[in-house]
Amino acid sequence: MKTSAGAPPVRQTTAGPAPKPDGTAERGAEAYLKLRNEIVSGRFHPNERLVEADLARLLGAGRNAIRAALVRLDQEGLVVLEPNRGARVRLVSDREALEIEEVRVILEQMIIRHAALRVTAADLRDLRRSLSEMRERLRQGNPLGYSELNAEFHQRIWTIADHGTAGRLLANLKSQSIRFQFRTILRPGRTERSLQEHEQIVEALASRDPDASEAAMRQHLSQVVQTLQWAIDVQRHQPIWLPR
Amino acid sequence: MKTSAGAPPVRQTTAGPAPKPDGTAERGAEAYLKLRNEIVSGRFHPNERLVEADLARLLGAGRNAIRAALVRLDQEGLVVLEPNRGARVRLVSDREALEIEEVRVILEQMIIRHAALRVTAADLRDLRRSLSEMRERLRQGNPLGYSELNAEFHQRIWTIADHGTAGRLLANLKSQSIRFQFRTILRPGRTERSLQEHEQIVEALASRDPDASEAAMRQHLSQVVQTLQWAIDVQRHQPIWLPR
DNA sequence: GTTTATCCGATTGTCGACAATATTAGGCAT
DNA sequence: ATGCCTAATATTGTCGACAATCGGATAAAC
Numbered sequence: 001m002k003t004s005a006g007a008p009p010v011r012q013t014t015a016g017p018a019p020k021p022d023g024t025a026e027r028g029a030e031a032y033l034k035l036r037n038e039i040v041s042g043r044f045h046p047n048e049r050l051v052e053a054d055l056a057r058l059l060g061a062g063r064n065a066i067r068a069a070l071v072r073l074d075q076e077g078l079v080v081l082e083p084n085r086g087a088r089v090r091l092v093s094d095r096e097a098l099e100i101e102e103v104r105v106i107l108e109q110m111i112i113r114h115a116a117l118r119v120t121a122a123d124l125r126d127l128r129r130s131l132s133e134m135r136e137r138l139r140q141g142n143p144l145g146y147s148e149l150n151a152e153f154h155q156r157i158w159t160i161a162d163h164g165t166a167g168r169l170l171a172n173l174k175s176q177s178i179r180f181q182f183r184t185i186l187r188p189g190r191t192e193r194s195l196q197e198h199e200q201i202v203e204a205l206a207s208r209d210p211d212a213s214e215a216a217m218r219q220h221l222s223q224v225v226q227t228l229q230w231a232i233d234v235q236r237h238q239p240i241w242l243p244r
Numbered sequence: 245m246k247t248s249a250g251a252p253p254v255r256q257t258t259a260g261p262a263p264k265p266d267g268t269a270e271r272g273a274e275a276y277l278k279l280r281n282e283i284v285s286g287r288f289h290p291n292e293r294l295v296e297a298d299l300a301r302l303l304g305a306g307r308n309a310i311r312a313a314l315v316r317l318d319q320e321g322l323v324v325l326e327p328n329r330g331a332r333v334r335l336v337s338d339r340e341a342l343e344i345e346e347v348r349v350i351l352e353q354m355i356i357r358h359a360a361l362r363v364t365a366a367d368l369r370d371l372r373r374s375l376s377e378m379r380e381r382l383r384q385g386n387p388l389g390y391s392e393l394n395a396e397f398h399q400r401i402w403t404i405a406d407h408g409t410a411g412r413l414l415a416n417l418k419s420q421s422i423r424f425q426f427r428t429i430l431r432p433g434r435t436e437r438s439l440q441e442h443e444q445i446v447e448a449l450a451s452r453d454p455d456a457s458e459a460a461m462r463q464h465l466s467q468v469v470q471t472l473q474w475a476i477d478v479q480r481h482q483p484i485w486l487p488r
Numbered sequence: 489g490t491t492t493a494t495c496c497g498a499t500t501g502t503c504g505a506c507a508a509t510a511t512t513a514g515g516c517a518t
Numbered sequence: 519a520t521g522c523c524t525a526a527t528a529t530t531g532t533c534g535a536c537a538a539t540c541g542g543a544t545a546a547a548c
Contacts, residue, residue, distance in 0.1 A: 027315055027325050027501090051529070062502060064308075067530095071271055071312050075319040077412075081270050084509050084530060099409040106350050165343040168321075169413060271531090295499070306532060311500095328500060328539050493546070501538070511528070518521080 028068035031061040035069050039078050039089055040178045046091035050079060077176050092176055094232045100177045101228055105221040107166050107173075108154070109214045112201070114161035116213040119205050123160050127202045130156060134198065138191055146191055153198060157205075180228060190227060197223065272312035275305040279313050283322050283333055284422045290335035294323060321420050336420055338476045344421045345472055349465040351410050351417075352398070353458045356445070358405035360457040363449050367404050371446045374400060378442065382435055390435055397442060401449075424472060434471060441467065 026032070035055060038044060055066045074081040080090045092100070130153050137145040151174075158167045197220035204212040270276070279299060282288060299310045318325040324334045336344070374397050381389040395418075402411040441464035448456040 026318060027311075027327065029327075053529075064502065067271075068312070068315050071315045072319045074270060075316045083271065083273075086510090086530065096409060099407055102354070102407075103351070103410055103413065106354050107347070110346070110350050163343055165340060165417075166347055169347065173409075297499075308532065330500065330540095489548105491546100491548080493544105495542105495544080497540105497542090499538100499540075501536100503536085504534095506531100506533085508531070509529080511526105513526075514524085516521105516523080518519105 026072075028061070028065040028072070031055075031059050031065040032069035032072050034059045034061075035066070036073060036076075036078065036175070039073070040175050042179055044089045046089050046179075048089045050087040050089065052086070076172060090176075092179075097177050097180045097228065097232070098225070100173050101180075101221075101225050104170060104173050104177075105218070105225065107170050108157075108221060109217050111161040111163055111166050111170070112157060112205070112213045112217045113210040114163050115157050116205055116208055116210040118162060119160050119208060123156075124202070124206050127153070127156060127205065131195075131198060131202060134195055138195060143191055150194070150198075157201075160205075180231065190223075193223065194220070270316075272305070272309040272316075275299075275303050275309040276313035276316050278303045278305075279310070280317060280320075280322065280419070283317070284419050286423055288333045290333050290423075292333045294331040294333065296330070320416060334420075336424075341421050341424045341472065341476070342469070344417050345424075345465075345469050348414060348417050348421075349462070349469065351414050352401075352465060353461050355402055355405040355407055355410050355414070356449070356457045356461045357454040358407050359401050360449055360452055360454040362406060363404050363452060367400075368446070368450050371397070371400060371449065375439075375442060375446060378439055382439060394438065394442075401445075404449075424475065434467075437467065438464070 044050070050070065052063050052066050052070070055061075056063045059066070061069075070079060070081060070087045073079040074087065078090055079087045081087050130149060134146055134149045134153070137149060158170060161167070197216070201213065201216040201220060204216040279294075288294070294314065296307050296310050296314070299305075299313075300307045303310070305313075314323060314325060314331045317323040318331070322334055323331045325331050374393060378390055378393045378397070381393060402414060405411070441460070445457065445460045445464060448460040
């Protein structure tokens with residue numbers, strides 16, 4: 001298939017449609033972010049082949065932007081790149097998912113200690129607002145929205161802790177296990193419990209006690225790990241993926 | 245400077261000079277590994293500009309291999325890539341070095357728990373052999389060789405633990421802080437103490453006790469962090485870098 | 489003397505073309 | 519039908535050329 005047959009040359013020159021509002025524009029950043037989003041949102045199956053030409057057409061980018069994006073995603077662990085054989089969406093095994101979660105647990109524990117030492121009154125206000133919003137969504141029976149807020153809640157803690165290194169690693173790990181994440185959320189009765197745990201976390205933070213905060217976080221995350229284990233056991237026989 | 249002036253075209257075609265003995269050959273792997281090695285071994289100063297054409301000539305690779313390598317290194321955190329302004333060796337601040345070390349500590353603690361549960365008699369034999377070699381080098385007054393063995397020792401533990409995710413992250417962190425590492429080693433009297441700590445670690449592993457192993461590792465690494473802090477304080481006034 | 493404007497060389501970004509390699513499809517014998 | 523060889527196609531890898539952009543130097547203006 002000759003790629004340059006019918007499509008217009010996609011314009012490489014000035015006037016990019018998205019003028020990069022943020023300052024952190026890396027090499028091939030637009031394509032990278034788009035592609036990454038497609039992957040973590042489950043639009044591609046694991047092991048699905050990622051053909052450069054197709055992606056270029058799909059994302060409206062040049063082939064070498066795609067190429068750079070794929071290299072980056074490979075390094076990040078979201079795709080796997082084999083020489084002369086292209087890229088595939090990386091399949092994270094059950095075992096690896098547990099490994100990831102395990103690392104995530106200890107990183108979050110470490111991070112919340114920092115947060116406990118640095119949290120301000122304004123931070124606590126924000127956290128409590130997050131909490132009440134979560135309660136709201138839960139009452140509305142909106143587990144999907146709850147899951148989003150959950151992620152936001154944890155990210156807020158990362159921000160408070162202001163630990164760049166750990167934050168980066170956590171973001172990376174989270175993106176790798178996200179397909180498992182969305183399954184865990186669906187565990188019946190999990191959300192109410194999760195909410196309580198979150199409340200305890202905020203309380204511990206409010207008292208600015210690192211040990212208590214870490215304990216609350218550990219409690220919360222051990223629940224998550226357990227749920228993940230459960231999800232793996234259950235769905236081993238019936239693996240499902242997000243609808244396209 | 246016209247790059248293609250005097251140098252021979254470096255041959256793109258068949259018969260790669262290094263036939264890739266290992267299976268994990270990613271995109272632009274040769275250039276990536278070489279360049280990475282140059283950086284972590286301190287051949288480039290922090291903030292030094294990395295000009296693609298120069299690197300291509302230096303490493304005997306094409307410009308786009310270099311380009312891919314730079315993207316990978318950027319994602320890895322060893323270089324920083326700014327749009328239209330090329331790549332520079334990333335400077336890790338003192339604070340960041342401490343952050344990295346902090347994460348490293350908890351990851352190593354986690355990993356050694358796994359190791360304690362999986363260690364075999366053969367593993368213990370290897371570890372003890374490492375130990376005696378370290379003692380040897382120390383007696384010879386060879387701190388540089390000792391440092392190498394030190395790294396090998398820790399890597400051996402990662403191998404025993406068989407925790408791919410944590411191992412990957414640790415390798416990454418280590419490469420980022422390596423320039424600080426080499427300074428820490430030089431602390432007078434540090435090596436003997438380090439050796440003792442290593443011996444305690446092996447003992448704890450031999451008893452297959454996760455808690456004791458973790459404690460021994462924590463003790464060891466807290467020392468390392470302290471030394472790093474000391475090195476930072478001392479050398480703040482007189483920053484030195486590896487000779488080229 | 490300091491600031492501002494303009495130019496020039498150096499460097500990065502992108503494309504198109506082609507070579508090298510993998511993957512598929514079809515034909516043939518068993 | 520099944521397996522194997524060969525040809526056709528699809529896809530990745532690499533280069534060279536050129537456009538876009540940056541940084542510094544020089545010149546002009548105040």
